[in-house]
Amino acid sequence: MDQAITDFIAGRPPSRVDTTLRRLTHTADHSVLWFAVAAILAVRRGTGRHAAMRGVASIALTSFTANAVLKPLLPRRRPAAAELPAYRTVACPPSSSSFPSGHAASAAAFATAVLMENRQVAPVVVPLAALVGWSRVHVGVHWTSDVLAGAVVGTSVARLTRRWWPVRPSDEARARPIDTVHALPQGDGLVIVSNPFSGPPDHDVSDEVRERLPAAHHLVVGDGVKVEDMLEDAIAQRGRWVRAVGVAGGDGTVGTAAAVADRYGLPLVVVPGGTLNHFARDVGVYDVQEAVDATQAGEAVAVDLALVEAHPGRLDDPEDVSVTRTRYFLNTASIGSYPELVRLREQWQPRYGKWPAFAAALITVLQRSEKISVRIEDRWYKVWFLFVGNGPYHPRGAVPAWRPTLDSGLLDVRWLRADVRFSRLRVVLALILSALGHSRVYHQREVPRLDVELLEPSMLATDGEVVEEAGRYTFRVAERPIPVYRRDEERWTGRDRPFQG
Structure with missing residues (x-):
């Protein structure tokens, strides 16, 4: 099949296609073409920037897999230069193993990764990736099977990134509509x-x-x-x-x-x-x-509010009459080193993306942080930090990334134990293997209320800001959700709006 396709290309008369594909294949050298597309996508915040970061990360992993692992293991001669006319070949053809095509692998990885985050660019990115793959056959530096294998490798690696870097299915979370506002x-x-x-x-x-x-x-x-x-x-x-x-x-x-x-x-x-x-x-x-x-x-939807009550003293001390201080939080609350983790993640997120920045920040914080003794569900633990989310965060058993719903009436409670042998190493390995949810170090609960007692007073952070220090805390969901105005996208689709200059 490879020989038949190469013979077919060799028999075609010269045309502008030859020049176009030679130039295209050169622009894809060292993934320069894809880095340029990523730069354009990254100009726009949101899905565009997410797509660019996932695309670049997928190229890096794919390039290593194809060029450093598979090519040395599966050596194959490239097509002979004499098989194609001179006007169709490129100067200084590569001499490394032909199998698989690194250009095709990177193209497929980038296109797959971008589509996972932003399907609107599919009409541009997918044909461009396919042309880059075909150009490698057209200019005679790869067999067709090299390109197909490279595409499989690139697509697989890009899809594998979801294990470490989950794809958010929808930007807005589900919530119950309220028609009384x-x-x-x-x-x-x-x-x-x-x-x-x-x-x-x-x-x-x-x-x-x-x-x-x-x-x-x-x-x-x-x-x-x-x-x-x-x-x-x-x-x-x-x-x-x-x-x-x-x-x-x-x-x-x-x-x-x-x-x-x-x-x-x-x-x-x-x-x-x-x-x-x-x-x-x-x-x-x-x-x-x-x-x-x-x-x-x-138009509005119901959104849960979470509260944390800070009251110094012990939960089992009936004589404690300390004044309880109540604070609201919209997203997350935490005890321990989590605020420092959030600060580092937000500092590195624009450069590396949310999940890679979170993983790097977590490893950094674990090296610096001190253990805290905390009683959760009537049991004492030594932990690195305690995380409380206003509503269940996804994915479960991994780094919390987003909320699928805003009115569940539940808190998402997660903590990393520090009283397990080699706990830091276990966390790092679990992150690398995408197996945090199966580690003894990791615990997670979904509850409407949580009472926490600390051996020594510890700082509380809400929505990433340190706001309180106390010896015990009660986290709970407010009795009633609050209506928050949000337009119904299905009703607004296609509706005429006044011109906004």
Whole structure:
């Protein structure tokens, strides 16, 4: 079959295709072509950047597999230069083993990885990858079976990355629709606070929020002013006019506004204005326009709020009368070294991607962190840290990456034990083998409430920020979910919107 296809190509008359494929195969040398495509994809945040990072990582793994492992093990002569006319061949053809094709493997790996994250680019990336593979046969440096084997290797390696780096099936989490919230035309009935200090210095959405929601009562955070006090005062002044609380900022500001909205029984409007905007992304609100669409249509979903009660003392001490301090958290809470892990992950995530950054941060933190003694479910453990998620995170038995649902009524509790022999080494090996869920070091529970006691007071972090120090904590889900405005994408698909210049 290989010889027949090569003979067929040799018998074709010269054409512009020869020049085009020679140039294309050169641009794919050392994956330069795919790095250029990845750079273009990475310009856009979200799925584009995720696709670029997974594509580059897949190329690295595939290149090692094909060139460093398979080629030395499976040596094969390349097609003889005399089999094709000179105008169809390339100068300085490679002399390494022909099997499998490294170019085809990298092309297939990149295309498969990109499609796993962003299927919208399939009409461009897939034909381009196929042409690169075919170009290797056309210019006479590979047999057809080399290219097919390379494509299989690349596709397999790219799909294998899901074991370490899970693919999120949908950007927005599932949540129960609520049809009892008011429509807020142009923001009428909305008290909204914008925090210009939440995000990057060059990114302030407060002016856009004021422009898109002109009828709302707008507040802007200043130095030394508490978001909670600003919202409380505005609600007291506006009285019955207030139908919803809004916030434009990062997760910390959103959490404060959510606590106020919950106390007053009001729905929440979220506008992403922070650096990472984890909560807004989970809800499914990516920009100001999506928040405006939802408020105008009166569309919302039920979202759980989680609380942590910090009360120094011991759980079994009936005489303890310490004042309990309650804090809300939208995403995660943690005890131990987890805040440092989050800080390193967020620092490295733009460069390496979420999962690789998390894995590297986890290994780094385990080298530095100190063990803490904690009682969980009436049993004492020594742990590296305790993680509590507002709702079950996926994947189970691995690094928590996303929430599939926002109104489960459960907490996701995970901890890494430090009282198991070689616990650090076990964690690292489990990460490498994608077997963390089967390790004795790893524990996970899903519960509506969790009481935790510490041998010594330890720091508590909520949504990545250290906020408290106490000897015991109670984590629970709030009694009722809070309505959060989110447009119904199925209803909005194809609907005409006003032109936004």
